[in-house]
Amino acid sequence: MSYRPFPVKQTLSQPQNLFQSPKQERFFLFALAGIQFTHILDFMIMMPLGPQFIKALSINTHQFGLLLSSYTFAAAIAGIFATYYVDRFERRQLLLRLYICFIIATVACGFAPNYHTLFIARACAGAFGGILGSLVQTIVADSIPFERRGKALGTVMAAFSVSTVAGVPLSLFLANHIESLGWRAPFMFIGLISTLILWVAYRNIPKISGHLHHIQEGSRFKQIYEVLIAHRHLRAFLFIGLVMITGFSVIPYIALYLTANVGVANSYISLIYLCGGIATLMSSRYIGHLADKYGKVKVFRVLAIVSLFPILITTNLMPVPLWIVLLNQTAFFILISGRMIPTMAIVSQMVEPKIRGTFMSLVGSVQMLASGIASVVAGLVVTIAADGKMEHYNLVGYGAAVCGLLTFWLVGFIHSDKKDNAIKRSKNDSVQAA
Numbered sequence: 001m002s003y004r005p006f007p008v009k010q011t012l013s014q015p016q017n018l019f020q021s022p023k024q025e026r027f028f029l030f031a032l033a034g035i036q037f038t039h040i041l042d043f044m045i046m047m048p049l050g051p052q053f054i055k056a057l058s059i060n061t062h063q064f065g066l067l068l069s070s071y072t073f074a075a076a077i078a079g080i081f082a083t084y085y086v087d088r089f090e091r092r093q094l095l096l097r098l099y100i101c102f103i104i105a106t107v108a109c110g111f112a113p114n115y116h117t118l119f120i121a122r123a124c125a126g127a128f129g130g131i132l133g134s135l136v137q138t139i140v141a142d143s144i145p146f147e148r149r150g151k152a153l154g155t156v157m158a159a160f161s162v163s164t165v166a167g168v169p170l171s172l173f174l175a176n177h178i179e180s181l182g183w184r185a186p187f188m189f190i191g192l193i194s195t196l197i198l199w200v201a202y203r204n205i206p207k208i209s210g211h212l213h214h215i216q217e218g219s220r221f222k223q224i225y226e227v228l229i230a231h232r233h234l235r236a237f238l239f240i241g242l243v244m245i246t247g248f249s250v251i252p253y254i255a256l257y258l259t260a261n262v263g264v265a266n267s268y269i270s271l272i273y274l275c276g277g278i279a280t281l282m283s284s285r286y287i288g289h290l291a292d293k294y295g296k297v298k299v300f301r302v303l304a305i306v307s308l309f310p311i312l313i314t315t316n317l318m319p320v321p322l323w324i325v326l327l328n329q330t331a332f333f334i335l336i337s338g339r340m341i342p343t344m345a346i347v348s349q350m351v352e353p354k355i356r357g358t359f360m361s362l363v364g365s366v367q368m369l370a371s372g373i374a375s376v377v378a379g380l381v382v383t384i385a386a387d388g389k390m391e392h393y394n395l396v397g398y399g400a401a402v403c404g405l406l407t408f409w410l411v412g413f414i415h416s417d418k419k420d421n422a423i424k425r426s427k428n429d430s431v432q433a434a
Contacts, residue, residue: 024204025144027200027204028143028204028205028206029140029152029155029156030200030204031197031200031201031203031204031205032136032139032140032156032201032205033155033156033158033159033162034159034197034200034201035095035099035132035136035197035201036132036133036136036156036157036159037159037162037163037167037193037197038102038106038190038193038194038197039102039128039129039132039133040133040159040163041163041167041168041171041190042071042102042106042125042129042187042190043071043072043126043129044163044167044168045167045168045171045172045186045187045190046067046068046071046122046252047068047251047252047253047254047255048168048172048255048269048270048273049172049175049183049186049255050064050252050253050255050256051255051256051259051266052175052182052183053067053183054256056182056183057114057115057118059115060384061253061256061379061382061383061384061390062379062380063115064252064379065252065375065376065378065379065380066119066376066379067115067118067119067122068252068372068375069371069372069373069375069376070119070120070122070123070126071122071123071125071126071129071130071368071372072126072130072368072369072371072372072375073123073126073368073369073372074122074123074124074125074126074127074130074368075126075127075129075130075131075133075364075365075368076130076364076365076366076367076368076369076372077127077365078126078127078128078130078131078365079130079131079134079361079362079364079365079368080361080362080365082131082134082135082361082364083224083227083358083361083362084221084224086131086135086138086358086361090207090208091135091138091139091142091207091208092205092206092207092208093207094135095132095135095136095139095201095205096198096201096202096205098128098131098132098135099128099132099194099197099198099201100198101128102125102128102129102132102194103191103194103195103198105121105124105125105127105128106125106187106190106191106194107187107188107191108121108124108125109121109122109125109184109187110181110184110185110186110187110188110191111184112184126368130364130365130367130368131361131364133364133367134360134361134363134364134365134367135360135361136156137153137156137344137348137360137363137364138348138356138360138361139205139208140152140153140156140348141348141349141356141360142208142356143208150288150289150291150292150296150341150342150345151285151288151289151292152288153288153341153344153345153348154284154285154286154287154288154289154291154341155284155285155288157284157288157337157340157341157344158280158281158284158285162277162281163277166277167190168270168273168274168277169270169271169273169274169277170189171185171186171189171190172186172269172270172273173270174186174189176267223355223358224358227351227355227358227359227362228362232350232414233350233351233359233362235410235413235414236347236350236363236414237362237363237366238410239343239347239407239410239411239414240343240347240363240366240367240370241366241367241369241370242370242403242404242406242407242410243339243340243343243407244366244367244370244371244374245370245371245373245374245400245403246307246311246336246400246401246403246404246407247336247339247374247400248370248371248374248375249374249375249377249378249396249399249400249403250311250314250315250378250396250397250400251336252375252378252379253378253379253382253390253393253396254314254329255269256390257314257315257317257390257393258272258317258325260384260388260389260390261317261318261319261389261390261393262317262318262319262320262325263319264322264325268322271326272325272326272329275326275329275330276329276330276332276333276334277333279330279333279334280333280334280337280338283334283338284337284338284341287299287303287338287341287342288341288345291341291342291345296342296345296346297342297346297411297412299342300339300342300343300346300407300411301408301411303335303338303339303342304339304404304405304407304408304411305404305408306335307332307335307336307338307339307404308401308404308405309331310328310329310331310332310335310336311332311336311397311400311401311404312397312398312401313328314328314329314332314397315393315394315396315397315398315400316393316394316397339407346411346414347360347363347414348360350414378396381395381396382396
C-alpha cells in the first residue's frame with residue numbers, strides 16, 4: 001500500500017483526547033513552548049553575537065555564515081534521517097530523549113576552544129534541535145483539533161517572541177558582563193534553562209501513541225520516498241523553503257549592519273531584540289486567532305506583502321535616530337515571525353496523522369536547509385569594506401522581497417480557505433450526528 005496525498009473531502013482523523021481539563025492543555029503547550037524557546041534561542045543567539053564572534057575568533061562574514069549554517073545544515077540532514085523512525089516511536093519518549101541530547105550538545109558549544117570545535121558542536125546542536133522543532137509541531141497537530149490549532153501554534157511559536165524578549169537580551173548581557181566567559185556564557189545559560197524545561201516537559205507531556213496504530217508494513221524507504229515526491233508535498237516544500245529564505249537571508253546580518261552602517265551602538269542591540277520580542281509575544285496569539293477566524297491563506301498573504309516593507313527598509317537603512325531603528329525592527333519581527341503561524345497551520349494539515357511525523361520531519365529539514373542556504377549565500381553577497389562598513393546588503397533585501405512575492409502566489413496552490421471551511425463543516429456535522 002502506498003501513501004497518497006490526503007484528500008480534503010474525506011473526514012479527517014481527530015486528534016487524541018489527551019486532556020481532562022483546559023489547564024492540562026495549557027501546561028502541555030507551555031512545556032512544548034519551553035522546548036521551542038531553548039532550541040530557537042540556541043540558534044538565534046548566534047546572530048546578535050556576530051560582531052563578538054568575528055572579533056574573538058578572527059573570522060570574516062563568510063566564515064560566520066558557515067558557522068550559522070553548520071546548525072541549519074546539520075538539522076536538515078538529521079531531519080531527513082528522522083523520517084525513517086519518527087513515526088515508529090511514541091512521541092513523548094522520543095521528544096525527551098532528543099532534548100537531553102540537545103542539552104549536552106549546547107553545553108559543549110560553551111566549552112569549544114576554537115572555531116573548528118565550535119563548528120562541530122553547533123552541528124551537533126543543530127542535528128538534535130532541528131528534529132525537536134518539527135517534532136513539537138507534529139505533537140501539536142496530533143493533539144489539538146484543527147479549528148483551534150492556529151491559536152495553539154501561536155502559543156507554541158510565541159517561544160520565538162520570548163527568546164527575543166528575554167533570552168537574547170539576557171544572553172547578550174551575560175556575554176558582555178561575564179568577562180571570564182564572554183560569548184560562552186549564553187550557551188551555559190541555555191543549558192541550565194533547558195534542564196529546568198526538561199523537568200517540566202517530563203511532568204506535563206502525556207504519552208502520544210495514536211499514530212502507532214496506523215503504521216504500514218513494507219519498505220520504510222519506499223514509504224518515505226512516496227511522501228517526498230507527492231506533488232502536493234513538493235509544492236509545500238518549495239513554499240516553506242521560500243518562506244524561510246525570505247527571512248533568514250536578512251536576519252543573520254541585521255546586528256552587523258546596524259552596528260557598522262547605521263551607527264547603532266553594540267549595547268543597544270539587546271534593546272532592539274527586546275522591543276521586537278515584546279511586540280511579537282503580544283501579537284503571535286492574536287495572529288493565530290485571526291488565522292483561525294478569517295482563513296489561514298488570507299492572513300498569510302496579508303502578512304507576506306506587508307512584511308516586505310520592513311525587509312527593504314532594514315537592508316537599505318542609512319544612519320537614523322534610534323527610535324526609527326526600533327520602530328522598523330519591531331515591525332520586522334512581528335511580521336516575519338507572524339507569517340510562520342498560518343504557514344505551519346496550513347502545512348501541518350496537508351497529511352493524515354499516520355504520516356504526519358514523516359512529513360513534518362521533511363518540512364523541518366527543508367526549513368533548516370533553506371535557512372542555511374540563505375545565510376551562506378547572503379554571506380557571500382555581503383562584504384566588509386576597508387572602513388568596516390557592510391556592502392551589498394541591499395541586494396540581499398531585494399532577493400528576499402522576490403522570494404516573499406513568490407510565497408504569496410504559491411500558497412494558493414497548496415491550500416485554500418475553502419478547504420478550512422469544508423473541514424470545519426465536516427467536523428461540525430460529525431459532532432451533530434454524534
